[in-house]
Amino acid sequence: xxxxxxxxxxxxxxxxxxxxxxxxxxxxxxxxxxxxxxxxxxxxxxxxxxxxxxxxxxxxxxxxxxxxxxxxxxxxxxxxxxxxxxxxxxxxxxxxxxxxxxxxxxxxxxxxxxxxxxxxxxxxxxxxxxxxxxxxxxxxxxxxxxxxxxxxxxxxxxxxxxxxxxxxxxxxxxxxxxxxxxxxxxxxxxxxxxxxxxxxxxxxxxxxxxxxxxxxxxxxxxxxxxxxxxxxxxxxxxxxxxxxxxxxxxxxxxxxxxxxxxxxxxxxxxxxxxxxxxxxxxxxxxxxx
Numbered sequence: 542x543x544x545x546x547x548x549x550x551x552x553x554x555x556x557x558x559x560x561x562x563x564x565x566x567x568x569x570x571x572x573x574x575x576x577x578x579x580x581x582x583x584x585x586x587x588x589x590x591x592x593x594x595x596x597x598x599x600x601x602x603x604x605x606x607x608x609x610x611x612x613x614x615x616x617x618x619x620x621x622x623x624x625x626x627x628x629x630x631x632x633x634x635x636x637x638x639x640x641x642x643x644x645x646x647x648x649x650x651x652x653x654x655x656x657x658x659x660x661x662x663x664x665x666x667x668x669x670x671x672x673x674x675x676x677x678x679x680x681x682x683x684x685x686x687x688x689x690x691x692x693x694x695x696x697x698x699x700x701x702x703x704x705x706x707x708x709x710x711x712x713x714x715x716x717x718x719x720x721x722x723x724x725x726x727x728x729x730x731x732x733x734x735x736x737x738x739x740x741x742x743x744x745x746x747x748x749x750x751x752x753x754x755x756x757x758x759x760x761x762x763x764x765x766x767x768x769x770x771x772x773x774x775x776x777x778x779x780x781x782x783x784x785x786x787x788x789x790x791x792x793x794x795x796x797x798x799x800x801x802x803x804x805x806x807x808x809x810x811x812x813x814x815x816x817x818x819x820x821x822x823x824x825x826x827x828x829x830x
Contacts, residue, residue: 542697542700542701542705542706542707542708543706543707543708543728543729543829543830544693544697544707544708544710544726544727544728544729545563545707545708545709545710545727545728545729545730545731545825545829546575546710546712546723546724546727546729546730546731546756547559547560547563547709547710547711547712547731547733548712548713548714548720548723548724548730548731548732548733548747548751549712549714549732549733549734549743549747550714550715550716550732550734550740550742550743550744550745550746550747550748551714551715551739551740551743552579552714552715553714553735554714554733554734554735554740554763555733555735555763555764555790555796556711556712556714556733557576557581557582557585557711558585558763558796558799558800558805558806559731559733559761559763559790559818559821560572560582560709560710560711561582561585561586561805561806562805562806562807562808562815562818562819562822563709563818563822563825564582564586564668564670564671564709564805565670565805565807565808566807566818566819566822567707567709567822568707569705569706569707570671570700570705570706570707570708570709571671571672571673571674571696571699571700571703571705571707571708571709572586572668572670572671572672572673572674572696572708572709572710572711573673573674573675573692573693573695573696573708573709573710573711574673574674574675574676574692574710574711575689575692575693575710575711575712575713575719575722575723576711576712576713576714576719577661577675577676577677577678577685577688577689577692577713577719578678578685578713578719580675580676580677582673582675582711583666583673583675584803585800585803585804585805586668586670586673586805587668587669587803588664588666588667588668588673588675589666589667589668590664590665590666591665591666591667592664592665592666593662593663593664594662594663594664594665595659595661595662596659596660596661596662596663596676596678596688596691597657597658597659597660598657598658598660598682598683598684598687598688599640599657599658599660599683599684600640600642600655600656600657600658601635601638601640601655601656601657601658602633602638602640602642602644602645602653602654602655602656603653603654603655603656604631604632604633604652604653605652605653605654606630606631606652608650608651608652609631609650609652609653610649610650610652611626611629611630611631612649612650613626614647614648614649615631615644615647615648615653618643618644618647619643619644621637621638621639621641622634622637623635623637623638623639624644636681640655640658642655658682659679660678660679660682660683660684660688661676661677661678661679661682661688662676662677663675663676663677663688663691663692663695664676665695665699671705672696672699672703672705674692674695674696674699675692676688676689676691676692685713685718685719685722686718686719686721686722687722689713689719689722689723690722693708693710693722693723696708696710707829710723710727712724712730715743715747716743716746716747716750720747720750721750721754724750724751724754724756725754727756728756728757728829729756729757729758729759729825729828729829730751730756730757730758730759731758731759731760731761731787731825732744732747732748732751732758732759732760732761733760733761733763734760734761734762734763734775735762735763735764735767736762736764736765736767736768736769736770736771736772736774736775737768737771738771740771740775741771741774741775741778744760744775744778745778748760748782748784757828758784759784759785759786759787759824759825759828760775760779760784760785760786760787761786761787761788761789761790761821762775762776762786762788762789762790763790764790764791764792765789765790765791765792766791766792767792772789787821787824787825788817788818788820788821788824789817790814790817790818790821791813791814791817793812793813793814795809795810795812795814795815796814798810806818807819
């Protein structure tokens with residue numbers, strides 16, 4: 542069983558567009574969407590949800606207002622200023638609260654209890670392309686790395702149970718905790734970049750993270766013809782650092798049309814960009830077989 546992760550150093554490079562097309566082209570596989578802060582692969586794969594699960598992480602305070610005496614002790618010890626008195630009633634600002642639990646420790650009447658925080662949901666689903674595991678983290682919630690790990694673990698379980706040989710993961714952008722949770726143990730990282738100065742800078746950062754974890758890395762330059770000078774800079778840097786570029790994709794409005802229709806581009810059209818993605822997939826296959 543092999544695991545391919547499609548990642549990018551920044552958002553908006555076309556990572557999910559390419560992942561969806563690979564999901565169409567690959568056989569005997571399961572898909573996972575590890576961009577849990579902004580999951581959108583499901584918009585192109587149209588899953589039928591088979592299992593819905595709640596995701597809990599961290600602790601949040603819960604006040605028993607019948608016990609509370611409004612003594613003010615909580616306000617004295619809360620360094621995040623998350624506890625306030627409004628209209629003679631103690632309330633907790635959950636945006637400011639860090640869940641440290643000190644308020645529960647100092648309450649003289651045990652009016653506050655720490656409970657598990659419901660952060661989001663994760664799903665096991667079927668698509669016409671194969672099984673898909675994905676998740677949605679709540680707005681401004683934390684512990685996205687833990688949720689990413691949960692998505693990957695369930696994708697691996699499905700692969701083993703159904704004797705599927707490949708896991709295709711749509712990874713998160715950037716280089717933070719969600720990316721690290723996505724990369725560890727993967728067989729190949731496919732980095733999607735674009736020919737901008739920020740695209741090159743973020744490409745360099747994300748490749749360094751992948752190399753730190755010993756994950757083999759290849760590069761795709763998406764929309765490479767919108768700035769040939771920057772595309773050349775990306776190619777020069779990759780050549781200097783021995784990073785294979787396995788494909789360059791033309792800018793094409795057909796891709797936008799496919800997104801509007803909610804379809805992977807290789808299913809919507811057989812134009813130049815679709816053929817380039819198909820060629821990229823053949824090159825990826827040779828590296829994981």
